[in-house]
Amino acid sequence: MSRRIWDIPGGVHPPQNKSQSNQSPIQAGPIPKHVVLPIQQHIGSPAAPAVEVGDKVLKGQVIAEATGFVSAPVHASTSGTVVAIEPRAVQHPSQIDGLCVVIESDGNDQWIERQGVEDYAQLEKTQVLDLIRNAGITGMGGAGFPTAVKLSPPPDANIEQLILNAVECEPYITADDVIMRERAEEIVAGLSIIQWLVNPKETLIGIEDNKPEAIKAMQAATANTNIEVIVVPTKYPSGGEKQLIQILTGKEVPSGGLPANIGVVCQNVGTAYAINRAVNHGEPLVSRITTLTGDTIGKKGNYEVLLGTPVEALLDFGDTNFKKLDRLIMGGPMMGFAIHDLSVPVVKVTNCLLAPAKSELPDPRTEQACIRCGSCEQACPASLLPQQLYWFSKTQDFEKAEAHNLMDCIECGACAFVCPSNIPLVQYYRYAKRQVRVNSEQNAKSDHARERFEFRQARLEKEEQEKEAKRKARAEAAAKKQAAKKAGKAAPKAAPTGDADKAKADPLTALKSAAASATKRWKDAEKAYKTAEANGSDKLEALANKIEQLKTKADKANEAFVTARKAAKESAKEEAASDAPKAQVVANDPLAEIKKTSTEDFEALQAAKKALEEADQANADLVAELTAKVEAAKAKSDASKKAMKEARAKQREEIQKQKAAEDPVKAAQTAYDAAEKKLQKLEKSMAMLQEKGGDTSKLEGSLADAKAAFDTAKSNLESAKAATEKA
Amino acid sequence: MELFSENLSAIMSLVALALLFGAVLGFAAIKFAVDEDPIVDQLDALLPQTQCGQCGHPGCRPYAESIANDTDEINKCVPGGDDTIHAIADLMGKDFIPLDAEEGEHSDVPVVAVIREDECIGCTKCTQACPMDAILGSAKHMHTVIASECTGCDLCVDPCPVDCIDIIPVPTTQRNWTWEAPQGIGATPGQLIPVRNIA
Numbered sequence: 001m002s003r004r005i006w007d008i009p010g011g012v013h014p015p016q017n018k019s020q021s022n023q024s025p026i027q028a029g030p031i032p033k034h035v036v037l038p039i040q041q042h043i044g045s046p047a048a049p050a051v052e053v054g055d056k057v058l059k060g061q062v063i064a065e066a067t068g069f070v071s072a073p074v075h076a077s078t079s080g081t082v083v084a085i086e087p088r089a090v091q092h093p094s095q096i097d098g099l100c101v102v103i104e105s106d107g108n109d110q111w112i113e114r115q116g117v118e119d120y121a122q123l124e125k126t127q128v129l130d131l132i133r134n135a136g137i138t139g140m141g142g143a144g145f146p147t148a149v150k151l152s153p154p155p156d157a158n159i160e161q162l163i164l165n166a167v168e169c170e171p172y173i174t175a176d177d178v179i180m181r182e183r184a185e186e187i188v189a190g191l192s193i194i195q196w197l198v199n200p201k202e203t204l205i206g207i208e209d210n211k212p213e214a215i216k217a218m219q220a221a222t223a224n225t226n227i228e229v230i231v232v233p234t235k236y237p238s239g240g241e242k243q244l245i246q247i248l249t250g251k252e253v254p255s256g257g258l259p260a261n262i263g264v265v266c267q268n269v270g271t272a273y274a275i276n277r278a279v280n281h282g283e284p285l286v287s288r289i290t291t292l293t294g295d296t297i298g299k300k301g302n303y304e305v306l307l308g309t310p311v312e313a314l315l316d317f318g319d320t321n322f323k324k325l326d327r328l329i330m331g332g333p334m335m336g337f338a339i340h341d342l343s344v345p346v347v348k349v350t351n352c353l354l355a356p357a358k359s360e361l362p363d364p365r366t367e368q369a370c371i372r373c374g375s376c377e378q379a380c381p382a383s384l385l386p387q388q389l390y391w392f393s394k395t396q397d398f399e400k401a402e403a404h405n406l407m408d409c410i411e412c413g414a415c416a417f418v419c420p421s422n423i424p425l426v427q428y429y430r431y432a433k434r435q436v437r438v439n440s441e442q443n444a445k446s447d448h449a450r451e452r453f454e455f456r457q458a459r460l461e462k463e464e465q466e467k468e469a470k471r472k473a474r475a476e477a478a479a480k481k482q483a484a485k486k487a488g489k490a491a492p493k494a495a496p497t498g499d500a501d502k503a504k505a506d507p508l509t510a511l512k513s514a515a516a517s518a519t520k521r522w523k524d525a526e527k528a529y530k531t532a533e534a535n536g537s538d539k540l541e542a543l544a545n546k547i548e549q550l551k552t553k554a555d556k557a558n559e560a561f562v563t564a565r566k567a568a569k570e571s572a573k574e575e576a577a578s579d580a581p582k583a584q585v586v587a588n589d590p591l592a593e594i595k596k597t598s599t600e601d602f603e604a605l606q607a608a609k610k611a612l613e614e615a616d617q618a619n620a621d622l623v624a625e626l627t628a629k630v631e632a633a634k635a636k637s638d639a640s641k642k643a644m645k646e647a648r649a650k651q652r653e654e655i656q657k658q659k660a661a662e663d664p665v666k667a668a669q670t671a672y673d674a675a676e677k678k679l680q681k682l683e684k685s686m687a688m689l690q691e692k693g694g695d696t697s698k699l700e701g702s703l704a705d706a707k708a709a710f711d712t713a714k715s716n717l718e719s720a721k722a723a724t725e726k727a
Numbered sequence: 728m729e730l731f732s733e734n735l736s737a738i739m740s741l742v743a744l745a746l747l748f749g750a751v752l753g754f755a756a757i758k759f760a761v762d763e764d765p766i767v768d769q770l771d772a773l774l775p776q777t778q779c780g781q782c783g784h785p786g787c788r789p790y791a792e793s794i795a796n797d798t799d800e801i802n803k804c805v806p807g808g809d810d811t812i813h814a815i816a817d818l819m820g821k822d823f824i825p826l827d828a829e830e831g832e833h834s835d836v837p838v839v840a841v842i843r844e845d846e847c848i849g850c851t852k853c854t855q856a857c858p859m860d861a862i863l864g865s866a867k868h869m870h871t872v873i874a875s876e877c878t879g880c881d882l883c884v885d886p887c888p889v890d891c892i893d894i895i896p897v898p899t900t901q902r903n904w905t906w907e908a909p910q911g912i913g914a915t916p917g918q919l920i921p922v923r924n925i926a
Contacts, residue, residue, distance in 0.1 A: 040901070094904035364915050394911065424909055431906040438905055446776035449878050452859050453778045453786060 003230060006250040008243045010381040011235040012414045014171050014334065016210060021293040022174035024301040026182055029287070030317040031109055035077050035308030036100045037063060038090045041347040042138040043145045044070030049101055055082045060112040060284050063101045066133065072146045073136045076103055077286040077306040079110040089341040091330055091350065100345070103308070114282035125197055128279060135278035136285045136348075140270030141165060141239075142331065144349040147271055151197050160263040161249055162200035164191050164272060166207045166214065167232060167239035170332030173352040175289040176269040178302045180207070180214035184221035187269055190276030191227060198265050203227045206244050210234045236334065237412040241266045243381050255408050270351070290346055292318045294355035296325045305346050311353060312342035320355055329354040333361065334413040368421040376415035376425060382408050386415040390425055393432035398439060401432050409433070482510060508561075508568055515561040518554035525550050598644045601637040608633045668713070668720035675713040679706045766818070767795045773814045774804055778858035779880030781805040786858070794819065802826050806880070808833035836896045838879035840872045846891035853883035853892060 040046035047064035057063060057076040064074040083104045087097035120128050133148035164187075168176040180187060195203050205222070207215050209231050218229050232238055232247050242253045244266065251262045259266050270288060277283040290305045298319025305314055311328065329336045330344070332352055346353075354361075376386035384405055392401035409429050416425040529543045608630040682703045689699060770791035777787070782803035784790040793799040794815065801815045802824045809826060816823045826833055842853070842862070849867040861877045864870025872883075874897075884892050897903065 092901050092904075093906075094899070094901055096899060096901050096904060098901060366915050367909070367912050369912050394909075396908075427906070427909045431908050434905040438903075442775075443772075445878075446774075449776040449778065449859060449876075450771070450787070452861075452876065453776065456858065456860050457786075 003228070004250075005230060005232060006247050008235075008238065008246050008381050009383050010379045010414060011237065012379050012417050013234070014236055014417060016234075017171045017293075018174050018177065018210065021172070021291050021300045021302060022177050024299075026178055026289060026302045026304055029290075029303040029305035029309060030313055031078055031105055031107060031306065032309045032313040033105055034083070034310070035080075035103045035105060035306060036088050036310060036343070036345040037074050037077065037103070037308040038088070038098045038100045038345065038347060039064045039074055040090075040098055041074065041144060041307070041349065042072045043143060044068065044072070044149075046099070047071060047074050049085050049099070051082050051085075051101065053082050053085060056080075057082060057103060058110055058112040060114060060286055062134075062284075063103075066136075066146075070146055070149050072138050072148075073134060073284075074101070075136055075284040075286050077308050078103065078105045079108050080105040089344050091339065091344050091347055093337045095340045100308075111283075116281040116283075117279050120193055120279050121196060128193065128197060131279050132275055134284070135274070137271060137274045137278060138285075138348050139268055140274060140288060140348065140351070141241075141268035142335070142349055142351065144347075147267070147275070150265065150267070151194065154260070157260050158263055159198045159200045159260070159265055160202070161245075161265075162191075162195055162198055162203045163244060163248055163264060163266045164203070164205040164227075164269060165239060165241065165244055165266055166205055166211075166218070166269045167244055168211070168269075169208060169234070169236045169239035170334050170352075171236075172293050172354055173291050173332050174293075175291045175302055175351045177211045177214050179273060179289050180211070180269060181217050183273060184214075184217040186276045187218070187272050188221040188225065188227065189280060190272035190274070191267075192225070193275050193279050194265070194267055194272060195227075200265065204248050205229045206232050206238075206248050208232055208234045208238060237381055237410070237414060240381065240410050240412060242410065255405060285348060288346070288348060288350070290314070290350055291352040292355075293352065294329075295357035295360045296321045296355045305350075307347060308345045310343050310345055311339065314346060314353065315342070315355060324357045325355050326358045327356070327361070329356070329361075334417070335411065364424070365422040367423050370421055370423060373420060375418040375420065379414040379418045381412060381414060382410055384409055386425055389432070390423065390428055393428040396435070398432055398436050402436050406432055406436065485510060508564055511557070511561040511564050515554070515557035518550070518557040522547065522550035522554040594640070594644045594647045598637070598640040601633065601640040605630065605633040605637045665717075665720045668717040672710075672713040672717040675706070675710040679703075679710045682706050767791050769818055770794050770815060773807075773811055773818065775806045775811065775878075777806045777878040777880040779806060779878070779882060800824065800827065805833050806878075808835065838881075838894050839874050839877045839897050840879060840881065840883055841874075841893050841895050842870055842872055843891040843893065844869045844871060846889055848889055850888055852886040852888065856882045856886045858882060 039049060045068040048067050049063065050065045051057060051061075051063045056079075058079045059076055061076045062073050063076050063082070066073045080103045082101060084100075084102040086100065086102070088100040088102070089095075090098035090100065092098060117123065117128075117131065120131075129148050129152055132151065133146070137147045138144040139147060139150070166176055166180060168174070191203065191205075203226065205218055205227060207218065207229060209215075215229060215231055222229055230248060232244075237243055238247055241259060245259055245262075245264050246252055249264065251264065253259050253262060253264075274285050274288075278285070285307070287304050287306050289302050291302050292314065293300045297315070298321065300318070303314065303318070311330075315322070315325075315328075327338045328342065330339050330350055330353060331337065333354060333356075336352065336354065370387065370390065372387065374387065376390075380386050382405075388404050389401055389406055389409070392398070392404065392406075398406075406429060411426050411430060413426045416423065416427075419425060525543065525547045529547055532543055608626065611626055611629075682699065686699050686703055767788070768791075771788050774787040774791060780786065782790045782799070782805070784793060784799075784803075790799065790803065794801055801819060801821060802812050804811050804815075805826065809823075812826060813823055815821075840862075847864070847869045849864060849869060851864065851866050851870070853870060854862045854864060858880065859876050859878055861873045862870050862883060863873060872892075879894060879897075881894050884890075884894060
């Protein structure tokens with residue numbers, strides 16, 4: 001029944017160092033005082049915390065929900081109280097803290113109610129997948145890809161092989177080895193579930209030949225099934241997913257592709273075990289088998305550790321000699337990384353904690369120049385050109401590195417293991433890979449930015465065009481209105497309706513607004529000129545010209561408006577005059593006319609005087625002529641003044657008469673008051689004259705007249721009063 | 728006369744060939760005409776698209792156009808830095824020249840604008856200045872920057888009347904963190920574990 005197996009290119013044979021930890025059975029790990037559960041223990045989007053500080057939780061309770069298809073929930077690994085949800089040191093090589101839910105253990109380790117499925121075959125496949133997803137199961141081999149996603153291949157995918165990866169090729173690690181020895185039945189149960197889910201043509205278990213006990217156990221467990229256990233020769237890195245597929249099937253996963261592309265699904269031993277626990281026992285993933293090994297550890301072996309157990313607590317539990325502890329490595333010596341902080345928790349992918357003494361794993365040696373020996377090329381299991389990749393990475397020529405399939409590097413470290421110059425090749429590749437990713441992200445971002453910018457430009461342009469169109473439409477409408485008005489201007493005069501007023505008023509408003517807008521445009525242009533000047537623009541001349549033009553336009557518009565207003569006022573006056581009652585005209589006219597003539601005459605006089613002054617003495621004839629003119633004008637002006645005075649007096653008298661007719665008492669009273677005033681005035685003048693000793697004869701006459709007038713007025717008033725009293 | 732008739736066929740065939748190729752070329756010139764200078768697109772793709780205007784052009788594409796027309800130097804892109812200048816120099820077949828110091832200083836650290844929101848008066852001036860439409864907010868309401876859309880061009884900083892916009896380096900998270908470049912010959916690897924023959 002020997003089955004053909006293939007070989008992979010390259011590979012190395014580092015010392016196994018497995019016997020230190022695989023001699024003892026699996027022991028239960030400690031229940032630490034605090035468990036620290038990172039919300040991201042898998043590839044994909046981080047889970048979202050679903051509890052709050054202070055909440056009591058039971059073992060197996062969901063504390064963070066999956067947030068997408070490629071995501072996994074996190075469960076409380078022991079019972080207790082949530083004491084913090086905060087960033088804590090986690091297992092990330094960046095040493096950047098990640099958000100964690102911290103549970104203070106109550107020591108009871110009390111499970112939430114769990115209910116396994118009686119017979120999963122009775123359920124829908126999607127229901128079983130949901131069970132796996134909700135149990136938070138991720139790949140336990142190292143990468144931590146959500147298992148439910150991996151088990152939901154596209155419906156048209158024809159899965160030929162299901163492979164259980166039990167190779168565990170990395171030195172020191174024995175977690176899969178011991179779990180197969182002790183829990184083979186359960187692993188096979190889990191594998192059967194996967195088998196039922198993906199329905200492969202054949203199911204294979206690949207185990208390295210350095211685990212004879214595990215092979216025996218698995219063979220026993222699969223005795224009556226169609227699952228085949230295949231023993232592969234020990235070689236690092238046979239346990240890589242792509243490498244194992246190649247060994248067992250001879251098929252190569254295409255560059256950039258997935259095993260599903262060639263009809264293969266590959267799962268880790270620990271994952272199969274976790275699936276069994278989840279489906280058949282209703283237990284979510286809250287613990288895992290972790291190898292505790294290295295010379296500083298007293299009780300080396302495999303522990304079933306609660307997820308979130310701080311590394312320090314686990315080391316303490318394994319009697320670690322902290323004094324001798326130099327570096328602590330999470331994962332194996334080939335692919336793991338040193339952790340910076342002992343409070344880092346054990347997570348779903350932590351298969352090994354290596355705590356070597358300094359003698360066991362000395363400090364890395366100094367990097368030396370590449371001697372182009374080509375050993376790395378011989379060791380590479382992915383058939384890459386490590387030396388070329390090294391040069392490209394070193395000179396940051398990432399495009400060429402990518403062209404040389406840098407992304408297909410599995411970072412197994414075989415090349416660095418064989419390098420005689422101690423070049424940390426994997427470090428170069430990781431750096432280059434990350435840069436390639438960052439660059440492509442940046443390119444994507446800049447494309448996105450370009451798109452946004454161009455969209456914005458287009459939008460602004462569109463807005464501008466719309467505005468322009470609106471402005472044009474408005475201007476057109478205004479022009480039409482104006483034309484209509486102009487056409488209607490002649491008609492309203494003839495029209496008998498009240499439109500005449502409106503028509504008369506409207507052109508004026510239009511002119512006014514035209515004038516105002518012209519002025520505004522001119523002012524705006526001036527402002528623009530000023531800003532341009534401040535900014536030092538070279539278009540000053542053009543702007544100045546424009547200002548000139550606008551100014552003349554504005555002036556014209558203003559003039560037109562003023563003339564129009566004058567005309568409108570005059571016509572309004574005419575109308576008013578013609579409409580006014582005749583009587584009023586008769587009453588008002590003479591005086592106004594006289595007044596006007598008087599003003600005109602006076603103005604003529606002034607003009608003549610001015611002309612005379614200006615003429616000066618240069619021309620005697622002209623002066624004489626002008627003097628005569630001035631005199632004539634003066635005479636005329638005096639005459640008209642006198643006429644006006646007379647007219648005014650007459651008017652006043654008439655008004656008084658009118659009033660007297662209306663109210664005799666009041667009129668008499670006014671006359672009396674006036675007479676009294678006049679008399680008093682004269683008396684005062686008289687007194688002043690007497691004091692000065694002037695000629696009083698002329699005044700005496702007027703005084704007598706005034707006295708007589710006063711007396712008359714007095715008697716008139718009295719009689720008027722009597723008359724009204726009588727009435 | 729004989730000479731002429733002997734050569735006639737040769738001349739005719741040459742004329743025929745000339746006409747044929749002329750027709751083919753003429754057709755190809757119309758059919759496969761390139762609307763736009765493809766070099767502009769290539770240059771535009773090399774520029775970081777921050778649209779910051781520090782090169783003196785109103786955006787990355789105008790600068791690409793002016794490089795393509797040889798009306799501007801290739802060392803004006805501040806956000807792109809030396810990497811971009813190298814790339815442009817390669818594309819244009821020119822020599823590398825260092826970044827024009829007048830244009831500003833290049834920083835390798837990506838930056839993002841952040842509005843101190845309690846100080847924002849909601850004037851919308853930054854919103855209008857942003858070439859990416861990455862600032863959200865309406866008049867008299869607090870504004871905020873959509874960090875994922877912000878290119879850190881700092882065009883929003885000057886218009887802000889209350890100076891409440893800071894340009895800060897993008898914080899490093901587990902997602903955007905990168906491995907440090909190995910220090911090279913003579914250095915011992917840092918925190919990475921050594922991959923040594925552990926016999």
